[in-house]
Amino acid sequence: MKTALNCVVILLATGVAAAAAAAEGLTIAWTNNLLSISGPNMPGGKVDIWYLEAFCRSGAHNRDWRQTTIPHKTEMIAADPAGRRVRLRTIVQPKVEVWHDIRARKDEVDFRLTLRNGGDQFLDAQWFQPCMRVDRFTGATQSNYINKCFIFTEHGLTTLDQTRRTEDALYRGGQVYVPKGINRDDVNPRPISPDQPVKRGKVYFLKNDRDLLLKRYRRDFGK
Secondary structure (H helix, E strand, O other): OOOOOOEEEEOOOOOOOOOOOOOOOOEEEEEEEEEEEEEOOOOEEEEEEEEEEEEEOHHHHHHHHHHHHEEEEEEEEEEOOOOEEEEEEEEOOOOOEEEEEEEOOOOOOOEEEEEEEEOOOOOOOOOOEEEEOOHHHHOOOOOOHHHHHHEEEEEEEEEEHHHHOOOOOOOOOOOEOOOOOOOOHHHOOOOOOOOOOOOOOOOOOOOOOOHHHHHHHHHHHOO
């Protein structure tokens, strides 16, 4: 019996760019479920990502987090000694395999993931998430970093402190930004903002230059 996750290939065009990246470029390392990205003159020295935090079932928004997450375990398959490439394998119970090919380049880190269900049972896995730690990079804390982060809404580039925020949710704190076409019953059980992202997902670390960011984004994704 084939399932919804059988032989699905996902290409995540997620990039991480350092403003002052020198010719040698960025490097990556993974250990104990933590992916670290380092680069010349990067604020805070490096950025750590909890990779991966959770795989989640449908109906996540109104349910206890422990009943939403699916047990998983990630292991290292190979790593480039120069810090340019890491290959990982995640087993999501019971038999879904996620293969990660992560490559560091001069000014970006590219993630390519392949998912395959090797069993004969349907797995209700709607989404999964990493968790990026931005405290050292922004020089801020959870209480004041949002004015340095943004999404693209119908009004253009919008810093998070300028988005509309709500508080009513199973778990308080934080904010979830849900694009059109996504079932809100399935998303993270944090408060949902009325503002919706309108651009595709990609993460950059660039100098504080909005025009430069937009130019890079259009190069990668078009208008």
